[in-house]
Amino acid sequence: xxxxxxxxxxxxxxxxxxxxxxxxxxxxxxxxxxxxxxxxxxxxxxxxxxxxxxxxxxxxxxxxxxxxxxxxxxxxxxxxxxxxxxxxxxxxxxxxxxxxxxxxxxxxxxxxxxxxxxxxxxxxxxxxxxxxxxxxxxxxxxxxxxxxxxxxxxxxxxxxxxxxxxxxxxxxxxxxxxxxxxxxxxxxxxxxxxxxxxxxxxxxxxxxxxxxxxxxxxxxxxxxxxxxxxxxxxxxxxxxxxxxxxxxxxxxxxxxxxxxxxxxxxxxxxxxxxxxxxxxxxxxxxxxxxxxxxxxxxxxxxxxxxxxxxxxxxxxxxxxxxxxxxxxxxxxxxxxxxxxxxxxxxxxxxxxxxxxxxxxxxxxxxxxxxxxxxxxxxxxxxxxxxxxxxxxxxxxxxxxxxxxxxxxxxxxxxxxxxxxxxxxxxxxxxxxxxxxxxxxxxxxxxxxxxxxxxxxxxxxxxxxxxxxxxxxxxxxxxxxxxxxxxxxxxxxxxxxxxxxxxxxxxx
Amino acid sequence: xxxxxxxxxxxxxxxxxxxxxxxxxxxxxxxxxxxxxxxxxxxxxxxxxxxxxxxxxxxxxxxxxxxxxxxxxxxxxxxxxxxxxxxxxxxxxxxxxxxxxxxxxxxxxxxxxxxxxxxxxxxxxxxxxxxxxxxxxxxxxxxxxxxxxxxxxxxxxxxxxxxxxxxxxxxxxxxxxxxxxxxxxxxxxxxxxxxxxxxxxxxxxxxxxxxxxxxxxxxxxxxxxxxxxxxxxxxxxxxxxxxxxxxxxxxxxxxxxxx
Numbered sequence: 001x002x003x004x005x006x007x008x009x010x011x012x013x014x015x016x017x018x019x020x021x022x023x024x025x026x027x028x029x030x031x032x033x034x035x036x037x038x039x040x041x042x043x044x045x046x047x048x049x050x051x052x053x054x055x056x057x058x059x060x061x062x063x064x065x066x067x068x069x070x071x072x073x074x075x076x077x078x079x080x081x082x083x084x085x086x087x088x089x090x091x092x093x094x095x096x097x098x099x100x101x102x103x104x105x106x107x108x109x110x111x112x113x114x115x116x117x118x119x120x121x122x123x124x125x126x127x128x129x130x131x132x133x134x135x136x137x138x139x140x141x142x143x144x145x146x147x148x149x150x151x152x153x154x155x156x157x158x159x160x161x162x163x164x165x166x167x168x169x170x171x172x173x174x175x176x177x178x179x180x181x182x183x184x185x186x187x188x189x190x191x192x193x194x195x196x197x198x199x200x201x202x203x204x205x206x207x208x209x210x211x212x213x214x215x216x217x218x219x220x221x222x223x224x225x226x227x228x229x230x231x232x233x234x235x236x237x238x239x240x241x242x243x244x245x246x247x248x249x250x251x252x253x254x255x256x257x258x259x260x261x262x263x264x265x266x267x268x269x270x271x272x273x274x275x276x277x278x279x280x281x282x283x284x285x286x287x288x289x290x291x292x293x294x295x296x297x298x299x300x301x302x303x304x305x306x307x308x309x310x311x312x313x314x315x316x317x318x319x320x321x322x323x324x325x326x327x328x329x330x331x332x333x334x335x336x337x338x339x340x341x342x343x344x345x346x347x348x349x350x351x352x353x354x355x356x357x358x359x360x361x362x363x364x365x366x367x368x369x370x371x372x373x374x375x376x377x378x379x380x381x382x383x384x385x386x387x388x389x390x391x392x393x394x395x396x397x398x399x400x401x402x403x404x405x406x407x408x409x410x411x412x413x414x415x416x417x418x419x420x421x422x423x424x425x426x427x428x429x430x431x432x433x434x435x436x437x438x439x440x441x442x443x444x445x446x447x448x449x450x451x452x453x454x455x456x457x458x459x460x461x462x463x464x465x466x467x468x469x470x471x472x473x474x475x476x477x478x479x480x481x482x483x484x485x486x487x488x489x490x491x492x493x494x495x496x497x498x499x500x501x502x503x504x505x506x507x
Numbered sequence: 508x509x510x511x512x513x514x515x516x517x518x519x520x521x522x523x524x525x526x527x528x529x530x531x532x533x534x535x536x537x538x539x540x541x542x543x544x545x546x547x548x549x550x551x552x553x554x555x556x557x558x559x560x561x562x563x564x565x566x567x568x569x570x571x572x573x574x575x576x577x578x579x580x581x582x583x584x585x586x587x588x589x590x591x592x593x594x595x596x597x598x599x600x601x602x603x604x605x606x607x608x609x610x611x612x613x614x615x616x617x618x619x620x621x622x623x624x625x626x627x628x629x630x631x632x633x634x635x636x637x638x639x640x641x642x643x644x645x646x647x648x649x650x651x652x653x654x655x656x657x658x659x660x661x662x663x664x665x666x667x668x669x670x671x672x673x674x675x676x677x678x679x680x681x682x683x684x685x686x687x688x689x690x691x692x693x694x695x696x697x698x699x700x701x702x703x704x705x706x707x708x709x710x711x712x713x714x715x716x717x718x719x720x721x722x723x724x725x726x727x728x729x730x731x732x733x734x735x736x737x738x739x740x741x742x743x744x745x746x747x748x749x750x751x752x753x754x755x756x757x758x759x760x761x762x763x764x765x766x
Contacts, residue, residue, distance in 0.1 A: 169702060
């Protein structure tokens with residue numbers, strides 16, 4: 001605990017009270033001597049005037065801020081982890097500015113957190129150890145190119161997925177990845193995000209063609225080109241996708257676009273039990289019906305969504321499905337699915353072919369997170385959201401056992417899932433001021449993650465490891481794999497300034 | 508291949524895209540349009556969608572899209588063709604001075620002439636354009652043609668030679684019946700327009716687009732309005748902290764003039 005004590009002492013000397021608010025820290029208690037020495041050279045004290053002036057000379061003095069409001073805005077994301085104030089926030093306007101800023105932070109050993117929209121769900125963007133938050137979303141808002149004939153686009157971190165799709169609306173193309181928030185596309189690359197369409201259009205892992213990344217020492221990398229395939233050298237694109245800001249800052253992403261479906265049909269059906277619903281979904285996948293979305297909601301979630309969006313769906317485990325294709329193919333998919341659904345006891349099979357009805361249906365699903373708050377109200381009620389992903393053949397068991405655990409624990413815990421991928425989210429509604437409830441919730445999540453890992457699944461399907469899931473990483477992947485990650489990290493970021501305290505610690 | 512049935516004509520105006528931050532030109536004579544993203548007026552997209560749906564319900568035959576302006580309007584018309592229209596008419600206005608002062612009265616006169624030629628059973632326009640917010644073209648066109656008009660339409664159902672229409676008005680919703688032919692202007696909640704798909708965008712490239720000169724139509728496009736000055740709204744100033752209540756009252760009275 002040497003380093004933690006050192007920080008506290010230095011903090012006290014500088015009178016920086018906000019360090020007292022930091023609860024989550026990397027577990028630094030058993031770091032090796034070599035790394036301890038490295039880390040001790042890091043200055044977590046704050047920004048000196050000279051450093052502040054250097055930063056201001058790069059981005060302009062109006063683009064460096066330590067005003068309380070700005071620091072607070074950049075102290076938290078949409079996870080349940082406690083906010084931590086950074087020491088300063090910088091707003092670079094170009095890749096060159098990012099490079100110059102990182103070079104200074106590297107020289108000065110200042111922690112840096114790249115920031116997109118701050119909508120992450122695992123604390124990835126929280127500046128746990130203070131330092132600099134580099135807000136790339138505010139000024140770097142250019143859509144650098146849209147290549148309609150090649151189905152690709154290159155965007156900067158300030159471009160969100162909805163804005164990109166808006167730009168594309170007359171081109172016949174779209175960007176299908178749709179995590180709940182209107183997230184930054186580059187941020188989505190950093191967390192390897194997914195969404196409701198992954199079952200057909202896959203995740204960011206498969207849809208990023210190339211990244212422009214700036215490393216801690218300021219070097220600017222371009223990891224690929226625009227060809228659909230390449231065998232040129234190591235796959236650095238894949239390395240940076242999902243790296244959560246720990247290997248470098250993403251300053252542009254070239255992503256794949258997909259043709260707008262000729263026709264989209266939505267359908268849903270209620271089932272007598274969770275097992276029936278999930279088994280039906282598994283059967284649909286195993287019959288290779290090319291669904292575009294297949295989403296599960298348990299009865300608590302349906303209840304919440306009914307209240308929030310003024311709907312009257314029967315309060316039972318429900319599957320929401322969407323088919324994309326031609327008129328003929330979607331009709332065929334619809335009828336084959338109807339057969340499977342009835343085989344598993346599905347009732348009230350309803351479908352919507354027109355745009356307005358479909359939009360209404362999916363809006364209900366997309367606002368599921370906000371809808372959950374209708375299940376439990378109060379000033380201290382917060383949601384703790386998590387996700388796991390398992391092989392499809394194990395999904396039914398994983399989900400039902402998790403639901404049993406939730407029912408036993410006594411907290412409201414609606415479940416929503418991208419069941420076609422074997423992925424589901426649990427949203428626990430917790431009274432933050434009650435530490436017993438926090439413990440109960442953490443227990444549920446721990447057991448859920450361990451269960452998923454025991455089924456050869458993952459403790460995080462799409463949100464990333466961030467802060468809260470670090471404890472599962474070694475268990476899930478093994479010590480030598482995580483060591484390999486540490487070695488890579490040390491190669492790309494020898495001074496460990498890039499988003500320290502995330503994904504793994506140096507144990 | 509147009510089915511036999513009522514012809515529908517729809518106006519598609521090319522405007523600065525709604526998401527763009529509009530800037531005033533340094534010479535204060537207008538806004539910057541060079542290199543700025545343009546797209547079809549959103550209310551016109553809704554009008555286009557409504558016409559396509561009527562045809563899908565077999566209540567309409569040939570669908571014609573019309574746009575007035577420079578050559579870039581061709582792109583706007585191709586979008587309408589990609590959404591399902593059969594033919595486009597591009598009324599070419601290449602002189603930027605003429606285009607800048609083109610107003611609803613000019614446009615409605617152009618449409619009136621085209622209606623005489625094409626004889627549609629229904630003309631659907633967007634209720635207003637998002638650049639000038641005039642909300643006049645549909646009404647003026649109906650006046651020139653002496654046709655019934657149904658503006659701010661949020662629901663349209665065609666029954667033979669009349670249509671039942673719900674209009675969004677200040678007090679709520681008004682239901683009226685108009686005999687056809689009529690002019691309808693589309694409001695936001697009429698429908699949600701479809702996205703153009705790639706195969707349809709490809710097909711649209713081959714659909715006919717006729718070019719028409721406004722002088723052929725006998726319409727006088729001389730400006731009826733002279734733009735004197737275009738300015739941005741005043742920049743928001745920083746707030747002021749006052750030292751005491753007396754100063755507050757003084758400022759509220761003498762500067763803000765609110766008491």
